[in-house]
Amino acid sequence: MSDPSVLATFSGAMADIVARAAPAVVSVHSRRSRASGFVWKAGLVVTADEALAEEGEVIVRFADGTERPATIAGRDHTTDIALLRVETSNIAPTKLSSAVPALGSLALVVAAERGVPAAALGLISLVGGTWRSLRGGDIDARIELDVRLRPSHEGGLALNGSGDAIGMAVLGARRVLVIPAATIARVASRLETHGRIARGYLGLGLQPVKLDDGIGAMVMSVDKAGPSAAAGIRQGDVIVGWNDEKISGVRALLRALGPDSVGATVDVAVRRGGEPVRVKLTVGERPET
Structure with a gap:
């Protein structure tokens, strides 16, 4: 007992x-x-x-x-x-x-x-x-x-x-x-x-897209006042790399936009009309909604 x-x-x-x-x-x-x-x-x-x-x-x-x-x-x-x-x-x-x-x-x-x-x-x-x-x-x-x-x-x-x-x-x-x-x-x-x-902000509307060698993030829309527009990214571009690393999709890209990303300058690899393009982009701060 x-x-x-x-x-x-x-x-x-x-x-x-x-x-x-x-x-x-x-x-x-x-x-x-x-x-x-x-x-x-x-x-x-x-x-x-x-x-x-x-x-x-x-x-x-x-x-x-x-x-x-x-x-x-x-x-x-x-x-x-x-x-x-x-x-x-x-x-x-x-x-x-x-x-x-x-x-x-x-x-x-x-x-x-x-x-x-x-x-x-x-x-x-x-x-x-x-x-x-x-x-x-x-x-x-x-x-x-x-x-x-x-x-x-x-x-x-x-x-x-x-x-x-x-x-x-x-x-x-x-x-x-x-x-x-x-x-x-x-x-x-x-x-x-x-x-x-603070959260990082690119000013882009993105959609995942399958590529022959992986997954990219297709730019569906661009905020004309956002950091991506200032860097020269265009609608129809496909983002495939971030600071010399391949991205695995839109979520992976968004995960890189934490508080510490605000103000950082990153090297973005883009495919434009099938041709590779390199863009230097300074991450902005997401506006309050």
Whole structure:
């Protein structure tokens, strides 16, 4: 027969983890939308971008019941990270851990329901390397949770069995994902400084096309005010290389247009009427839409 004290000890340990994390976890209310978030730095709260309304006022409710207005410091749709400015008083910010949890280990999500702390227990169901979201964001590790997550708990803290905050829990397609600490640190820091995440811009409409020796990206349209037009790229050109490397299609080309690409000058290999052409192009910054 199992020792009941073992279960009591385990239960107490989980409750202690939740109690330590809960003071920094908040509810985020925006136009007919409720989510969770956490104090990332003094005066700054991280929440899930997808759960944040596009317009209207934002109210943050803290664990003590206090409500304060917040402003959006920045948001990045591609990584599902939004940053809010709000008075956080004496609440200690969450200390995020860059450790990637082991597959099958315990995981806790600490969220908030109308300001009241809430928790859910589950397992780390999948662990993988870096990946790119459907919206083109670079995520530093693939972490999935086998846990039930209410929509209003999206943006809550994901913790490992030791109580370390490993990231933010969000709703993915038929699964619960963790936006890891490394991604939050990288993206939220840029949002704090610049208010947005810059993305590279070519000013081209592209379509994949099969070639005898691989796949290219055919130029279907050109923004006359964009960087490609300034470099001399024309409608009907087929892009086949990027900095002396063959491209494997349109997606591969778009993957090269991360934040660090803005302002970089690249050597683009083009086929124009079947003839090779080399173009020097300075990557622009994607306009806000």
